[in-house]
Each structure stands twice: as C-alpha cells, then as structure tokens.
Amino acid sequence: MIITCLKEVKTREGRVAIIPANVKELTAAGHQVLIQKDAGIYSAFENEDYIQAGAEIVESTKECIERSDLVIKVKEPTIEEVKMMHEGQIFFGYLHLAAIPETLQAIVDQKIHALGFETVELEDRSLPLLAPMSEIAGKLATQNGAHFLRFDQGGRGVLMGGTKTVAPARVLVLGGGVVGKNAADIAIGMGADTTILDISKERLDQLKTKYGRKCHVMLSTKETIERLACESDLVVGAILIVGEKATKLVSEETVKTMKKGSVIVDVSVDQGGCVETSQVTTHEHPIVVKHDVLHYGVANMPGSVPVTGTLALNNESFPYIKLLADLGLDAVCKQYPEMQKSINCSLGEIVHPGIKNIL
Numbered sequence: 001m002i003i004t005c006l007k008e009v010k011t012r013e014g015r016v017a018i019i020p021a022n023v024k025e026l027t028a029a030g031h032q033v034l035i036q037k038d039a040g041i042y043s044a045f046e047n048e049d050y051i052q053a054g055a056e057i058v059e060s061t062k063e064c065i066e067r068s069d070l071v072i073k074v075k076e077p078t079i080e081e082v083k084m085m086h087e088g089q090i091f092f093g094y095l096h097l098a099a100i101p102e103t104l105q106a107i108v109d110q111k112i113h114a115l116g117f118e119t120v121e122l123e124d125r126s127l128p129l130l131a132p133m134s135e136i137a138g139k140l141a142t143q144n145g146a147h148f149l150r151f152d153q154g155g156r157g158v159l160m161g162g163t164k165t166v167a168p169a170r171v172l173v174l175g176g177g178v179v180g181k182n183a184a185d186i187a188i189g190m191g192a193d194t195t196i197l198d199i200s201k202e203r204l205d206q207l208k209t210k211y212g213r214k215c216h217v218m219l220s221t222k223e224t225i226e227r228l229a230c231e232s233d234l235v236v237g238a239i240l241i242v243g244e245k246a247t248k249l250v251s252e253e254t255v256k257t258m259k260k261g262s263v264i265v266d267v268s269v270d271q272g273g274c275v276e277t278s279q280v281t282t283h284e285h286p287i288v289v290k291h292d293v294l295h296y297g298v299a300n301m302p303g304s305v306p307v308t309g310t311l312a313l314n315n316e317s318f319p320y321i322k323l324l325a326d327l328g329l330d331a332v333c334k335q336y337p338e339m340q341k342s343i344n345c346s347l348g349e350i351v352h353p354g355i356k357n358i359l
Contacts, residue, residue, distance in 0.1 A: 001325045002032045004068035006061065007039040010075050010299075012283035014042030014306025015313065017072040017093060020053040022318045027054030031325050034058045034068060043310040065089075070324055074313065075300055082106040088347065090329055092321065094118050094133075095344050096299075097355050098245045099272045104345070104358055111348040113329055117317060119243045119352055120342040127242065128338075129320070131178050132312035134267075136302040138182025138238065141265040142171070144301075145234040146190060148263045148287060148294050155294055156261030158233045161191025168192050172228050174220065174249055174274060175238035176200075176207045179267050183236045188214050195228060225249055230257040237266035237274040243344070243354025245272040252276045252291075260292040270299040 003026060005018045016039050023033045033055040037047060047057045058064045065071055065084040073093040077085075079102060085091065087110065095116035097104040107114045117129040127134075149169060151157030162168035171187040173180045176198035187194040188211070196211075197220035198204055207217045218224060229235055229250060235258075239246045246268035255264070255277045266278040273279070277290045281297040283304055288295050302309040320339065323332050333340040344352045350359070 001070055001328075002034065002068045003070045003072060003321070003325055004034040004058075004064045005036065005039055006064060006071060006073045006077075006081065007036040008074055008303070009078060010282075010303065013075060013300050013303035015074045015303055015310045016040040016043045016045065016306075017074050017313075018318065018321065019043070019310060019314050020045055020049040020055075022314060022321070023050055023053040023055045025318075026322065026325060029322075029326065032056070034064050036061065036064050040310075043306045070321075072321060074303075076100065076103055077107075079103055079106045082110055082112070085110050085112045087111040089113070090115065090324065092117070092324065092342075096270045097344055098243065098358055099270060101358050104350070104355060107345045108348055108350065108359070112345070113343065113347065114345040115339075115342040116243070116344045116352070117313075117342070119344060119354070120320065120338050121242060122338050129313075129316050130240075132316055133302045133309065134178035134240075135182050136305060136309055136312065137267050138179040138184075138236075139186050140301045140304065141179070141183045141236045141238070141267050141296075142186035142190070142192075142234070144286070144296055145171070145236065145263045145265045148296060149233060149261075151261075154261070154287065154289070155263055156233060156259060160187070169233040170231055171195070171234045171236065172232040173197070173236045173238055174225070175240070175268075176203050176217070177238060177240055179240070180236070180238035181207070181210070183238055183267075184211070184215055187234075187236075192234070195232075197224060197228070220249070226251075226254050226257070229254050230259070233259065233262050235262070235264045235275075237264065237268045237278070239268045239274040240271065241354070243352045246274040248274060248276050250275040250277075255293055256291045258291070258293050261294070263294045263296065265296040267301065269297040273297065
C-alpha cells in the first residue's frame with residue numbers, strides 16, 4: 001500500500017501523523033511511504049530522518065494525495081485536500097465532522113472512506129486514539145486557564161493556589177471523563193478549590209473514590225451549573241458524546257452572571273462547544289471576550305506541545321495504521337470491530353450515527 005502523511009495546516013499545529021521509527025516499520029513490510037516536505041519539523045523530526053527510514057519526501061499536497069491509497073493526518077482534511085482525493089481512497093485522522101458540515105459534505109461528494117481517530121471505540125466504550133490527546137488537552141486546559149486568569153493577560157488577577165491568607169481560585173470542571181479528570185488533576189495540584197460535575201452516577205462514584213476530599217464531586221444539573229459557574233474563576237468544558245455535537249450546558253445568560261475577568265476553556269469546542277458563547281479560536285489568537293469573560297476555544301490544543309503530542313498519538317494510532325496497510329479496510333473491520341466504528345463516511349454514505357443528521 002502507498003501511505004501518505006500530509007503536513008498539518010492549522011495555525012501553529014505542530015504534530016505529525018507518523019514518526020520515522022514507524023515509517024521504517026512500514027517500509028520494512030513492503031509498503032511505500034510518502035511524507036509531505038517538513039511535515040515533522042515541529043515535532044523534532046527532519047526530512048532527512050524520514051528519508052533514512054525509507055520514506056520519499058514530496059513537496060506537493062496534490063501529488064502526495066493523488067499517489068496514495070491511504071492518507072493520514074492529525075487534524076481533519078481541508079475541503080481543498082478532500083477535493084484532491086479520489087473515490088475509494090482512505091483518509092485516517094481526527095475528523096470531528098459534527099462541527100464542520102461543509103467538510104462532511106465534501107467527503108460525501110468525493111466518495112472516500114473517512115475514518116476518524118476519535119471514533120475508534122473498543123468494546124468497553126473506551127476511545128484509545130482519542131484518550132492520549134484528551135489527557136493532554138485536559139492538562140493544558142487548566143494550565144492555559146491559569147495563565148489567562150492573570151491580570152496582565154486580561155483576567156481577574158487570581159492565583160490558582162492562593163496564599164496562606166487568601167483563598168485559592170475556584171475551578172469548575174464540566175465532565176469527569178479523560179479530559180475532565182486531567183484538568184482536575186492539574187487544578188488540584190496547583191492548589192485550586194476544584195469541583196467536577198458529571199451526569200453518570202457510576203462515574204461520580206469512581207471520581208469520589210479517586211479524589212476523596214481533594215475536590216468536590218457533584219451530579220451535574222442545570223441548577224448546579226448555573227449556581228457554581230457564577231462563583232468560579234475558571235470553568236473547563238470537558239463534554240464528549242462520541243461523534244456527535246457537544247450538549248450546550250452553559251447558557252449565555254449563565255455566562256453573563258460570571259465574574260468579570262473569569263475564564264472559560266471549552267475543550268469541547270471541536271465538537272461545537274458545551275458553552276453557548278464559545279467559538280473556535282487559534283493558538284495565535286486564543287481568546288475572545290464575551291460579557292467580560294475570557295473564552296479560550298482553541299480546537300487543537302495538543303498541537304501546542306507537538307513533541308509530546310506526536311509521540312503520545314503515534315503510540316496509539318500506529319498499530320491501526322499498520323493494520324490498515326497490511327490487511328486493507330474490509331479485513332481490518334472484520335477482525336477489529338473498533339475499526340468499523342471509526343468509519344464516519346464510506347463511498348458517499350454517512351455511516352457514523354453521530355453525524356447522520358448533520359447535512
């Protein structure tokens with residue numbers, strides 16, 4: 001099989017979908033690997049590293065795509081990239097199509113197989129390819145929230161851990177999954193007064209066992225969110241419904257009640273956001289201010305730590321990339337049911353239930 005790794009084009013996105021060591025494994029198995037020029041430089045991999053691993057460096061996006069059977073990328077393809085693809089070609093990367101209907105339509109029109117890293121789902125409902133990025137995003141959510149709470153960054157001027165005589169910042173985490181737990185871990189580690197809300201009673205029991213008295217764990221309700229959001233200095237949105245748009249948990253009216261200079265970090269923004277006033281921002285311009293509240297809505301947060309992000313992603317994604325190359329899509333889906341769930345679109349048909357009603 002001919003596998004192409006495209007260079008990322010999102011603003012300050014430094015990750016790369018494959019590392020040289022994994023290229024070497026593919027080429028040793030008889031596959032051909034094309035790497036778009038400079039795809040790995042922000043993850044500390046030079047073009048020469050890929051050449052030594054057996055890859056061919058190709059400058060043109062069009063040539064990369066046209067020559068390949070399988071296109072891999074970290075973030076979703078652009079519409080221009082999709083239009084270069086041919087019927088029956090496989091794309092494998094993070095898609096989050098529920099939030100980008102225009103890209104979904106282009107994928108349907110081109111009749112490609114679009115596989116999402118984020119919808120590979122094991123029998124226990126865990127998401128092995130999303131989990132490492134969720135871990136990073138959760139940790140960054142609190143780090144970035146703490147940064148923008150500083151007065152010189154436009155925030156309230158609150159220190160996360162407070163002092164011996166001054167109360168710490170109050171942090172509200174919406175959702176106790178991978179993102180939420182990692183956001184809470186960092187907030188607790190920084191000394192903040194931390195609360196996690198979730199709707200699953202089973203998960204709440206797990207969180208209470210994990211944290212004990214280190215943080216408050218509560219059932220998420222409309223009233224609880226409204227009451228705690230206005231008391232909080234930092235709100236982290238960490239909601240995920242696999243393949244679907246995030247539920248709007250924080251209304252604009254609730255945002256209006258929040259403290260001037262408080263911060264919202266909506267990690268769910270790549271699935272539409274769980275805060276009504278959230279919007280997608282970039283690493284270059286990460287903040288928008290609405291109702292005197294700072295909103296951080298960068299949709300590719302792990303891209304800011306590309307060395308860590310690339311290695312963490314490759315540890316989980318490469319085995320599936322290798323299986324696709326070795327066996328082909330049909331055989332992989334038969335042998336590995338989680339890969340069947342990765343298929344968002346196939347040959348002009350929308351397959352994943354989470355995006356059935358988007359168009």
